[in-house]
Amino acid sequence: MKYLGLAYFTPEKFDAMAPDDIKELVSQCPPLDEKMRATGKVLISASLGNLENWRTLRSRGGKTRVTDGPYTESKEVVGGLFIIEADSSDEALRIASMHPAATLGEEGGWAVELIPMDFYLAQ
Template sequence: MKYLCLAYYDVPTYEALTPEQKSALFPKCKPHDDALRATKKLVVSASLGAAPRTARTRAGKVSITDGPYVETKEQIGGLFIIEADDFEEAMEIAAKHPAARIGEELGWVVEVRPIDRWLEPEP
């Protein structure tokens, strides 16, 4: 079964970091992703940009606005999709991700959701 893992970060805490501190965070993810990919448990991994936009329909018209759908100080900074036998294994895998490991000092967290329906891309 596949699971979507969303890595959230605390915006004010992240913005308070120096450029050197910020650049030191990202190299921690690649070795982790490479090791997980070797086990065939990692399907995809991606970092997300910090300027989201939202599209929604109101009164029959599509409205596009800046920002995330909900007001929150936490933003999604990345995602990864994993293969796991069950939710317990998915949580074990997610707990080893660097975003989960630096959560206490930087306010980061990894949310795990089962993917109910997976559509393979057409050839």
């Protein structure tokens, strides 16, 4: 089974942190990411681009409209994603718990959401 992990953060909390605290926090991420990938179960792992560059496409009145910004209004924003292939939900949870957003950054409002998914490859 494949699982989509969405790593969230709260921009207001993250922005309230001192620059040195952010630098220290972010410096802890690569070893945790590597530990998660070392399981051999992570198919994809990525950080998402700056929110200012996000675009949303919605159908309105039969036409596709493009707007700036994240797709929904929320206090938390998706900052990264990963896909795990695991034999059970317990295994997926164990692996997802290694992600930096699940282990660090309480001050920045970090969290991980883990979602079972059907997976199809485009032909």
